[in-house]
Amino acid sequence: MAQAEINKLQAATAWDSKGKKLGDVNDVHLEKESGVPAWVTVSFGLLNARKHFVPLANSRFEGDALHLAWSKSEIADAPGSANTAELSPAEESALIDYYRLRDGAEAP
Numbered sequence: 001m002a003q004a005e006i007n008k009l010q011a012a013t014a015w016d017s018k019g020k021k022l023g024d025v026n027d028v029h030l031e032k033e034s035g036v037p038a039w040v041t042v043s044f045g046l047l048n049a050r051k052h053f054v055p056l057a058n059s060r061f062e063g064d065a066l067h068l069a070w071s072k073s074e075i076a077d078a079p080g081s082a083n084t085a086e087l088s089p090a091e092e093s094a095l096i097d098y099y100r101l102r103d104g105a106e107a108p
Contacts, residue, residue, distance in 0.1 A: 006030075006037060012066040014042045014054070020072050026051050029087065039095075040066065041084055042075070051084040052076065053091075055099050070099065 006028050014022040022044045029039040041051040058069035068075070079094045081087055087095070096102060 008064070009037060009040070009061060009066065012061065012064050014040065014066045014068055016072045016075065017067075017069055018071050022068070022072060022075070025066060027084065029053070039087070042068075044072065045076070050080065052078060053081060053084075053087065053095055054078070055095070055101055057099070057101055 010025055010028045012025045014025050016022055022042050024042070026041040026043055028037050029041070030036060031038045037056055039053050039055055041053055043049070043051050052075050054068050054070060054075050060067045078098050079091065081091045
C-alpha cells in the first residue's frame with residue numbers, strides 16, 4: 001500500500017459493523033515484516049480518552065469511511081495497550097486471540 005493510501009486511511013472516519021459512527025481513525029499500524037496496514041486505533045466514548053486497537057481484517061474502505069468488521073461494544077471490550085504507538089508481541093497476541101484472527105478461529 002502506498003503512503004498516500006495510508007494517509008487517506010488515517011484521515012478516515014471509522015464505522016462499526018452495525019453502521020454506528022465511532023469517530024476518526026487515530027493511527028494506522030503496519031505489520032513489521034510486510035509493511036501492510038494491519039491495525040488502526042480509534043477513539044470513542046467520553047472525551048475520546050482511550051485509543052482502541054482494531055484489526056483491518058474483514059474491513060472495507062470506501063471513500064473516506066472505514067467500515068470495521070466489529071461492533072462498538074466488541075471494540076470497547078478488547079484488551080487495551082499501555083503504548084498506543086506500538087503493540088508489544090504479548091499485546092498483539094492477546095488482540096489476535098480476542099478478535100479470533102488465528103487460522104481456524106471462528107469470527108465473533
